[in-house]
Amino acid sequence: MASTVATLIASTASVPPAQQFLWMLILGFIIAFVLAFSVGANDVANSFGTAVGSGVVTLKQACILASIFETVGSVLLGAKVSETIRKGLIDVNMYNSSQEHLLMAGSVSAMFGSAVWQLVASFLKLPISGTHCIVGATIGFSLVAKGQKGVKWSELIKIVMSWFISPLLSGIMSGILFFLVRAFILRKADPVPNGLRALPVFYACTVGINLFSIMYTGAPWLKSPRRWLACAHFRRLQASVC
Structure with missing residues (x-):
């Protein structure tokens, strides 16, 4: 994917700057929709799998609720995560000296790689994380483009630590909540x-x-x-x- 993008960049060298990378913007929009589809196919199952499996909601109701609240959640609460993915993982200042196209190509490649793997994982019935995929893809293209200097390793360590802390905290909170529900509700006459x-x-x-x-x-x-x-x-x- 990266080599194909690089070839297309070389072929548009004589095009005016305003239109030179318009194709990459359009391609990015298309891949972004494919990535959103792959995230919905996999990550929504993580959110509603237990509810559908327990019979609380049907599969159709889960799809409707997910379409509404996943969109609202991304609009209202997705800014900080998007900011971290955009410039918290890699040093975007290294792409300022007439290398913005390289950052664009890397971002498109990262989206494409993340989308492909999530679709493959969905077909294999693997409940993976879309965040893990895009973080790994972003780090991958930065290593190829700028080497180890292009990665903010301190931020990456924080993110990786959160991957281990989040399941632990979620398990503790879930255990405490279920203990209270069982003690004060389920075990009553x-x-x-x-x-x-x-x-x-x-x-x-x-x-x-x-x-x-x-x-x-x-x-x-x-x-x-x-x-x-x-x-x-x-x-x-x-x-x-x-």
């Missing part, structure tokens, strides 16, 4: 009333955590309304004091 009383608590905790995450680590465009509200509140306080 009539668990239905206790379960109905506990539902608002679970909903409130889930909504509260999501809102907190959106407000403090959400998309950059969400910060503008917060700044406007803060400034308006400050002006009201200033007017009341004066």
Whole structure:
């Protein structure tokens, strides 16, 4: 893939700069859609596999819910992760001296490699992580393009550590929650009333955590309304004091 992209770059050397890499942008959009399809085919199963397997929702309902909430989640909370993938793993400053096309070609190659492997894993019924795939693909093209100097190894170590910490913390939280549910709901003589009383608590905790995450680590465009509200509140306080 990388050699094919390099050949196409060489063949467009005489084209004006504004149009020289337009084909790469279009190709990137197409591969991005294929990558999104492959992520949905594999990662959504990680999110809804237990719900569908237990009979809580049907496969059709899971697909509808995933289409809505995976999109909303990526829009509201995906900015920080995208920023890390974009320039947190590799040193993008090394591509400033008329080598932006090399970064574009590497990013397209990384998306293509990640998409192919996720599709293969889906056919093999392997529940892999899309994040792991794109991180590995990005590191791979950077090593080929710039060697070890192009990789931010400290950030990579943090990401790899999170891969081991996340399952551990998830297992602990799941164990604690199931212990509480079993002790205070399932083992009661009539668990239905206790379960109905506990539902608002679970909903409130889930909504509260999501809102907190959106407000403090959400998309950059969400910060503008917060700044406007803060400034308006400050002006009201200033007017009341004066």
